[in-house]
Amino acid sequence: MDTVAAGVTQLRIQRFVNVYFIETGTPGEWVLVDTGLPGSAKTIIAAADKLFYPGSRPEAILLTHGHLDHLGSARELADHWHVPVIVHPLELPYVTGQALYPPRDPTVGGSLAFMSRFFPAQLPNLAERVQALDTDEPGAPFLMAWRWLHVPGHAPGQLAFFREADRVLIGADAFATCHHDSVPAILLGKPEISRAGTPFNYDWQASRQSVQTLAALEPKAIGCGHGPVIIGPAAAAGLHQLADNYPIPTHGRYVAEPARTDASGVEHLPPAPKDPLPMQLAIVGGSLLAAGAAWLLTSRRRKSRKSKAHRKAAKAAKKAGRSPSPTPPLYRGSVGS
Template sequence: MDTLLLDETDTEAGPALTSDLAYIRLLLVNVFFVGERHAGDRKWVLVDAGLHGTASRIAEAAAERFGEDSRPVAIILTHGHFDHIGALADLARRWDAPVYAHRLEMPYLTGRSAYPPPDPTVGGGAMALLSPLYPSGPFDFRGMVRALPEDNTVPGLPDWRWIHTPGHAPGHVSLFRERDRALIAGDAFVTTRQESAIAVITQRPEMHGPPAYFTPDWRSARRSVEMLARLRPAIVATGHGRPLSGEGVRESLDQLAAEFDEVAVPRRGRYVGRPAVMDDRGTVSVPPSAGNPLARAAVGAAVALALVLALRKMRRQRA
């Protein structure tokens, strides 16, 4: 595909995308640091909080980039799925930092509701087949998380604004900065085929819709991609896959928006014909399951185990 990888400057804190935007990849998901190097205490923002067990790595990367004992002014969540909030409690307590998310994510982040169940029948690949095993909440961060300001400002980031981009999650947001057209898109779209374990490992850059197995509202997802394409971003940083820049990014995002129903929406699946119903109370109702998730999960587990064993063998051969 005609996209360009960013010219990345590698540091221990992860590749720098611009002078004040960097990221680290945590197994299968990215987290982002927004702030100049050596900014100091309360002069930067963390976007998303990765997987459970990664708090120390995130904190070490932050210390490397911003200075020892530096803390963020805020932690911003694009949404509350398990792979974006795994280290949240540890980090929020460690840094005494407020956490912000869209108000429609509050039921899932304050113990009131689980997300709609994943659909392992869509997308293909081991990551999709394993999705019934992923935590879907409810997660409880009461006393830590609060709603983003209604005026679309981003706490701690005066040059950025948040944009409501539902579909993958009801309160999903993306962050955009006008001056350099930098877009942190979360999982509104991604730059790898997240359903495939092979693609997750290789990180081949491709423009894709949101991870299919965790997307309960495809109509909203399409509208969100169309909205983001109209921004004409020059830099896109997504929750999964490598950040991309250049004219090819805009062309590929335009193509994804124009052909979304053909290339992103599964042909069939639990939420394809009818979305889950969600409101400020959380999940209200979901369509019936489209298949046998336990059987598919068992197959997925076998595939995943085979991949892990293959990777270990490759590492031993290289050693």
Template sequence: MEQVAAGITQLRIQRFVNLYFVETGEPGEWVLIDTGLPGSEGTIKKAAAKLFGDESKPKAIFLTHGHMDHAGSALALAEYWQVPIHAHALEMPFLTGRAVYPPADPTVGGSLAFVSRFFPPQSFQFDGHVQALAPDLHEPPFMPGWQCIHVPGHAPGQVAFFRHQDATLLGGDAFATTDHDSVPAILLGLPRISRAGTPITFDWQASWQSVAKLAHLRPNAIGCGHGPVMRGPHVADELLEFATHFPIPKHGRYVNHPARTDENGVEYLPPAPPDPLPAQLVLAGSVAALVASAVWWSSRRRVRTTQHEWAL
């Protein structure tokens, strides 16, 4: 665990997913922001007990958005602690089983895009547990001194949380604090302001605007959904530089034509571009089969030759 700022602790799950324990200002009271991947509830409970005591529980769970690496353990924790889950209204279709997020784009490039071909459809059923947040809330429930800011692009109802008192930003996946397109950077936790979830970002112009909105807050401490905590006077300049030269990918399904969503889920999906990998795998498999056949026939021929020589 690592402290982001006073009363805010980052917990990293499986080396690349972050969540946050945020004290509310009242002694022993706190909220949980994001919940990691499915099956993370045990680790989160142990961390909460270490920070606040065995019998402590949050006032609420807040989700920056409903992707699996942020909402994966939300239901298990909400049922265990008997507390509500809060998320933006535009996330409700995906958190109540009425819709599935736009599919990942494996053609956008990068290591994460490669493995995104195997991501399952993302949707949850939190009916009876999840409540909708109004956008751009000053002082969301149980979080005095904080602002909840709507930052779409990566997810329709993604939000970030900003504490004006000390310029602390919890950015969700509006951006990342490590290079998300580099497996070594993710595993080593190398600090660098970067794009978050390239193959899962469905609206690049909205994502750019969201980063610019957060950059103009001039944060002094940053914790995101992925990557290490970044602190100090330099981080505001780095985020502003990143926003000024925001690196939209050169190609991909959602680069020129975003998916469109509304309160009911996905309204429009641009056509999927051809994915070269399946054809490449078929070609590689065919070549491997031919090589294996050639090796087999060659070995059979050598055996026959040896048997003939022994017979003579």
């Protein structure tokens, strides 16, 4: 666990995704922000017991958004602690099984985009535990000194959280504090403020605007959904650098036209570009199959030539009155046995 600021602790799950324990300001009370991948509940419960006291439980679980690496253990944790899961209203259709997020875009490039082809689209259903954030109230639920910000582009109802007093920012997946397009870089955890979730960003203009909104906060400490904590002047400087030079991909499904969403889910999708991977796999598979067939054919021809040569030699030996296949004498042990 790493300290972001007073009363704010980051726990990294499987070196890939972060969750946050945030104290409310009342002694012994706290909230959990995000829940990691499925199967993370025991790790999170153990960390909470160590950080606070055995059997400790939060006032609520706040989800920055409902992607699987943030919602994954929410149902199990909510059932264990008997607490609500709070999301922005625009996330409700996705976390209650009524809709699917805009499809990921594996054609946008990068190792994360490549791997995104194999991520599940269906999410755990939180219908029995989820509550909608009161968007008329600017304060974050249960967190007296914090406010929430709506930062769409990566998820329709994505939330960031900011504490003005010491300028602490929980940035969700509006950006990352590691090179998020590269899976090896994510695992290495080298600090670097960068765009986040490239294959999952469904609106690139909104994503850029969200980063610009957060950069204007001039944060002094940053924790995101992915990557290490960044504290000090590098936090605001790196975020401004990203906001001023936000790298929109040169190609991809949502580059020229975003997906459009509303309170019910996805309203409109731009056409999907042709994914070159199936054809590439087919070419590679066909090449391997052809190589295997050629090897098998060559092997059979060699065996056939050897068999013909052996039969020819045997025939010649028989004609000359010799044994076609001389058999060595049986081994009978050492001399004198």
